[in-house]
Amino acid sequence: MEKEPEHCNVEDALGILVGKWKPIILLHLLQEGTKRFSELKRGMPGITQKMLTKQLRELESEDIIQRVVYPQVPPKVEYSITEYGKSLEPILEAMHEWGTNHTLHKMGKLNQKSM
Amino acid sequence: MEKEPEHCNVEDALGILVGKWKPIILLHLLQEGTKRFSELKRGMPGITQKMLTKQLRELESEDIIQRVVYPQVPPKVEYSITEYGKSLEPILEAMHEWGTNHTLHKMGKLNQKSM
């Protein structure tokens, strides 16, 4: 790592990953491949249509995911990770690993208190 | 990576790193060691005292940084990364590396357009 946090590249990654839903969307698409809108929605209980649409649009405009519309009725729209989007995987993995240990850390603190 | 993004550990990491300022604060403390409040503030032009205080309090309550008050006048308060906080470094590094390539990617797209 360098010595100048000021003009900081970390922010770019954060800008793309930030939000309550984006990382989860990306995990779904990374792990399960192409998905329809309704499949994503079912896989994320709690998200509203508005939020899912918004997050997908933002990810698409960053070239992280791809959106393909099939001209059918009822409509069919498929989302998938782009090659570029796949480059985010190491970050997601680092977070996932850290998150796992974080859980252990929290449990450790609880155990200490109860001793 | 596993197959169940639902109860997802990635969120814990995001919860700690998210915000306009937290990653920058952590980078400062990781790279430059212990810092006083005023030093951090000077190192982050644009941040207000209220925000800096708030972010530091949150990081402290997550056990990511340590706050030491010296009973002096004028006051002196020092902040430093905890051992636990250092465990976030791989995530920050992955983001930093990705951010660097992201810049190249954006420049690549611009070059393509101008051709």
Next chain:
DNA sequence: TCCAATAGTATCCTTTTGTATACTATACCA
């Protein structure tokens, strides 16, 4: 004729995040 299904919009609301500005206590120094 009416209902279901899909992938959304539109509208309104609450919560969180961030900004701007003013204010505090206290000791040292001129």
Next chain:
DNA sequence: TGGTATAGTATACAAAAGGATACTATTGGA
């Protein structure tokens, strides 16, 4: 006596993120 420095707090406000609910178009099927 008045200014400077430090690490804040208080107040008011603006903007962004997120949530709840209702609505749309279209076609095939009962």
